[in-house]
Amino acid sequence: xxxxxxxDIHITVSEGASLELRCNYSYGATPYLFWYVQSPGQGxxxxxxxxxxxxxxxxxxxxxxxxxxxxxxxxxxxxxxxWSDAAEYFCAVGAGGGGNKLTFGTGTQLKVEL
Amino acid sequence: ETGVTQTPRHLVxxxxxxxxxxxxxxxxxxxxxxxxxxxxxxxxLMFVYNFKEQTENNSVPSRFSPECPNSSHxxxxxxxxxxxxxxLYLCASSQGLAGEKVFxxxxxxxxx
Numbered sequence: 052x053x054x055x056x057x058x059d060i061h062i063t064v065s066e067g068a069s070l071e072l073r074c075n076y077s078y079g080a081t082p083y084l085f086w087y088v089q090s091p092g093q094g095x096x097x098x099x100x101x102x103x104x105x106x107x108x109x110x111x112x113x114x115x116x117x118x119x120x121x122x123x124x125x126x127x128x129x130x131x132x133x134w135s136d137a138a139e140y141f142c143a144v145g146a147g148g149g150g151n152k153l154t155f156g157t158g159t160q161l162k163v164e165l
Numbered sequence: 166e167t168g169v170t171q172t173p174r175h176l177v178x179x180x181x182x183x184x185x186x187x188x189x190x191x192x193x194x195x196x197x198x199x200x201x202x203x204x205x206x207x208x209x210l211m212f213v214y215n216f217k218e219q220t221e222n223n224s225v226p227s228r229f230s231p232e233c234p235n236s237s238h239x240x241x242x243x244x245x246x247x248x249x250x251x252x253l254y255l256c257a258s259s260q261g262l263a264g265e266k267v268f269x270x271x272x273x274x275x276x277x
Binding site for chain 2: 055092093094095096097100141143146152153154155156157158
């Protein structure tokens with residue numbers, strides 16, 4: 052069965068600092084991997100996704116993620132965090148291009164200190 | 166209206182009440198989904214509809230009853246709920262089951 056682990060429940064960073072959110076997955080075949088962001092009172096917004104090809108994928112809002120098969124990881128990064136990035140971030144793994152049968156992690160709550 | 170809309174945004178109900186959640190997508194998608202988001206737990210897929218036909222029911226209790234009258238509208242009918250059903254209920258849609266999912270803002274449900 053597929054699963055996703057986000058080991059950090061809460062992360063606090065200073066504005067302007069770099070950010071890395073961890074995601075480890077378990078999946079029997081080639082994974083389709085996703086990062087979503089959820090701002091308070093909002094639904095989930097897709098940040099980026101990986102299907103195949105270049106293992107470093109670029110997303111919206113200056114985010115990127117790197118797929119590392121040997122580590123079963125898909126960590127999310129941003130070189131310089133803005134206060135508006137404060138939100139909850141979810142990693143997900145699924146089948147199919149858009150993520151049929153998505154399995155989500157429990158999320159990482161990001162706090163940005165000014 | 167654009168994207169996926171959900172009404173109401175907040176709902177408080179007693180255990181004996183009957184209420185319904187509504188989702189509407191304005192994207193021309195043909196697949197729609199209900200998810201449950203509880204605190205400290207991963208997002209749980211509840212139901213999947215593809216071209217108005219239910220294709221998945223993830224062992225959801227019968228006190229939750231979905232309805233999909235057309236590809237643009239999805240309802241979740243609620244009756245005799247339990248306090249542990251309190252959660253954020255998210256609707257999503259996609260073009261085909263493998264298409265990218267677009268989520269609505271959710272309905273925050275509190276069961277007293």
